[in-house]
Every structure is written in structure tokens, then in C-alpha cells.
Amino acid sequence: MTHIVVAIDGSAASQEALNQAATIARQSHADLTGVFVIDSQWPDFIGNDWQSSKGARQGFLDYIREEQEQQAEAARKQFETTVNGMPAAIFSVEAGDPAEVVLQLASKPSIDLLVLSRRVFQVSGRPSLKTLGERLGRKATRPFLLYP
Known part of the structure; x- marks a missing residue:
């Protein structure tokens, strides 16, 4: 095993997955990448008629963007605290539909293992993220560990 990716969001829900990913990476001397996904799909999700006021929308x-930026910073701190100087550990912020980004990671040949919590990105995420575990089970082509 040479490359492990863990999806984290700075919440307690992603801490167990991060702990396990770091442990596996240390034991196998693998690279570890922590990934946070800024959900860029909110404008499409809420539509153009939201509260019939452009200013309110x-x-x-x-507000959502600022909240997600704060979560990204919390995830970065969570990652750095957990890996604590571990060699070959990097943190990355991606943008897009979190479910789609995770599904892409779960099928990327250069990733040996994806680790995540079933509740990752749900702090300010859209309802579609609640079925992420099921979607991974159907579509992932690489190994993954899914924590409650």
C-alpha cells in the first residue's frame, strides 16, 4: 500500500476515520492525503427563485461559503494535529459536489485505500450526502473503509 486518502471535515464524525487512516499509513509507510471538499453546488441546489430576492439568495x-471555509480550516487543523509531523502527509482542499469528488477518489487507480466516515461533509452538506455510503458501495472501483 503506497497511497491512502482520508476525507475529513473537521468534525468529530471524521476523527475516527482520520485516526484509522493515519494508523494504517504509519504501519504501511504509505503517503497520506487528507481531503476536504468545498461544496460548489449550492447555487444549483437552491435554485434562482430562492426567497424571491437576489440579495437574500x-x-x-x-454564508454557506464562509461556513465551508471555516470547516476547511478546522479540517486542516484536525489533519495536522493527527498526523503530527508524519512524513508524506499532505492536506488538500477540493471544490465540487462532495459526493462526486469522493466517488472519483474511490475509483482513482493511484489511490490504494479511501477512508471516510458515513457522515463526512454533512455539517453543511446537502441531503444527497446522506446516501454517500450506498453510492460508494455501488460505484467504487478501489478499496475503501467506511466508518459510521
């Missing part, structure tokens, strides 16, 4: 989108 934009205000909500700004």
Missing part, C-alpha cells in the same frame, strides 16, 4: 450563498 446571495447572502445565503455567502
